[in-house]
Amino acid sequence: MASQDGEDQRLQKIASAIRVIPNFPKPGIMFQDITTLLLDPTAFKDTIDLFVERYRSKDISVVAGIEARGFIFGPPIALAIGAKFVPMRKPNKLPGEVISEEYSLEYGTDKMEMHVGAVRAGERALIIDDLIATGGTLCAAIRLLERVGVEVVECACVIELPELKGRDRLGDRPLFVLVEG
């Protein structure tokens, strides 16, 4: 189908615009670098368009973006679908009153924060980040939003690393990704 071919072409272009950097941040990790995607205006636009096409008629009023690369993809999507953008941040960055959610890392824990009052109970939200690995960060974001009564419609990422089983960690929460790493 024409639309299928068009979409496949866009996805191919997006996949090939992503640069892999070996051994970053530490040996053995093949880092998926989306900065090269951002240098290709057509591929970057296609990325946003694919998300916007999927979410524009889903009555989503909140796009929550995870610091920092979620801040790059989230706002253009939010603007296009008429939603507000809510940054989910590392500790002590947000100036106002926050709620926090702790989550595990490979070694130790980290915390994610959201401003009190940014979202209201009953709102429908999309969570966006550049990549899903183990799913720990996305799970923290889901918990933050659900704690204040928001319905998380879907998590959306540009890239999935399937072998890290983040999709399983999300359980029954829908996950939409464009390409696999």
Place this chain on the structure above:
Amino acid sequence: MFARENGLHGDPRLRGISEAIRVVPDFPKPGIMFQDITTLLLDRKAFKDSVDIFVDRYRDMNISVVAGVEARGFMFGPPIALAIGAKFVPLRKPKKLPGEVISENYVLEYGTDCLEMHVGAVQPGERALVIDDLVATGGTLSAAINLLERVGADVVECACVIGLPKIKEERRLNGKPLYILVEPRE
């Protein structure tokens, strides 16, 4: 350099943008009235207006690079870049960018910090816009300008949503024009 002095005098959008910004006293430390743009991002019309004003200004200036300063520059830069057909280049704190980088140190009130850009992101001769949410002393923006100029880019302007009064007197930064939407609120 303030939008209202640059043909946008009386533009009702500027008032909406200003009123959407929340002031948080004593953050990150006592005495600072922090200009919080997260409330602007919650106001769909005001956020869209702020992006539209920048896009209208820059769309015909032949700009091929929008460089956004981590992290709040990441929220305004990409929508502008997408609308004017430019690439988006993130300028980041140390050790975040995975590839080969160039670094620029700059002075803080106490101590120094560092801004990095990927090697190869920008070509010599490209026309660039630097974007951040707020300019205070101009230290971070100066570092950004230096990074871009070191690789031979032509920094056309620095754009910020909010500009502190200190900067207003100077009108330019490192010789580069500054374009600012609103002043800080009390």
